[in-house]
Amino acid sequence: LNRLESKWGQQYPIVLRSWRNKWENLSVYFKYPEYVRKAIYTTNAIEAVHRQFRKLTKTKGGFPSENSLLKRLYAGILNASKKWTMPIQNWNMTLSQLAIHFDGRL
Template sequence: MEEVYAIVYLDTSFYSVKEDGIVRKKVIYNVIGINLDGYKDILIASVDGLTGFVDAIHAAFPKTEVQMCIVHQFRNTFKYVPHKYRKEITKDLKPIYQAPNLEAAETALEEFEKKWGKTHPIAVQIWKNNWELAYFKYSKPIRKLIYTTNPIENVHLQFR
C-alpha cells in the first residue's frame, strides 16, 4: 500500500459463478486508490452506496471524507420514479450537483423537494440523505474526480 491515497474509489460487482454444477452470484469488492506522498490515510472515498462501505471506511480511516457516487444516486432514485418522469427529474437534479457552491446546491435541493416531494418522496429523500458529503468542499477539478465511481466501473468491464 501507498502512504497516502488522495482519492479511493470503492465499488462492487456481481458475477455468476458455477460452483459444484450450480450457478451462484458472487460479489467482488474493488478498490482503486489515487496516491500522493505523505502519511497513511485516505482523504476522500468515492463510493457506490453499498450498505456498510461508509461505516467500514470510517472505522479504519475516521478522518476520511466520503462522497456518494452521483451516478449511483441517479440509479437509486430511478428505482422509485416512473420512467415517464425520469427526464424531467434528471433536469431538475442538475442544478443540485452542478451548483457552484453548497448554498446554491441546498437551494436547488429545496426547489427539487418542493416540486417532487409529495409525488416522489423517496426519490427526494435519497438526495437529502446522501448529498452533502465531500463534494462542495473541493474545487471543480476535484469534484470531477470524486462525483462518480466510473474509474472503478471501468475495471469491472475489464474483469468481464
Template sequence: MAFPTTEVQRCIIHQIRSSTRYVSYKDVKQFTADLKPVYKASTEETALSALDEFEAKWGGKYPLAVKSWRVNWNELSTMFKYSPEIRKLIYTTNAIENFNRQLRKVTKTKSAFVSDDALMKILYLTTMSIVDKWTMPIKDWGSILGNLLIFFGDRVKITL
C-alpha cells in the first residue's frame, strides 16, 4: 500500500445526494433535515444515536437510503476523531470541486488533443491560472494547523 496510514472520509454531501436518490421529491426536504443531527453531531456516539432515530423514522419508507448510511458508516465517521476545525477542513470540498470543474471546463470543449503533452500543457497552464487566483487565506488557519500538528505531528512539515 502506498499510503498505509491513510484514513478515508467519504464526502458527506455526496452521501446525502446518493441516499436522496431513493427518496420521493416531496420528502427530500424533511429527510435531509432529519439527517443533520447525524453528520453535525459532536461525537460518533451521538451521531449513531441520531442515526438510530433517523432509521426509526425513515427506515420503513426508504430502507435503501438509510442502509447506505449504515453500509458506509466506517468511511463517514472518520471525521468524529478530530476537532471541529479539522472536520470543517475535511468535509468542505468546495475548493477541490471548483478546481476540478475549472479543469473540466478547458478539456470538455476539445474532442481530442494532438498529444498527451498538449493535454498536460493546457492542464498546467490552467492550474497556474487557478492558483494565481487563490488569495483568500483559510479561516482560522493557525488553529487548524495547531490541531493538525496534534494529530499528525510526524507527517505535517512546517517551514519557517
C-alpha cells in the first residue's frame, strides 16, 4: 500500500485515503491465491449478469411482489446461461479454495 501510495497518491488521494481507512478489510483479499484473486476481480461475468437483469427489468414499470421479480430474474438467468460458453480459468481450483475459506457457505 505504501508503494502504491508513493506512485499514485498525488493523483488519487481520496482513493488511497479510503483504502488506508479500510485496509484491515481490503488486505484479506491478498490472502487468497492468485487464481482466486483473479476470479474475484474479473468482473466481466458479473457485469454480464447485471446487464441481463437490467434488460429484464427496464421495460417493466413495477412488479406486484418481490417473488414475481425473483421469478423473472431466475427465468432470465436460466435463458441467458445457455449462451455463456467461456469457462473461468482455474475454476475448479478456485471453487475448492473458496469452499475451504467459506466452509458451509458455498
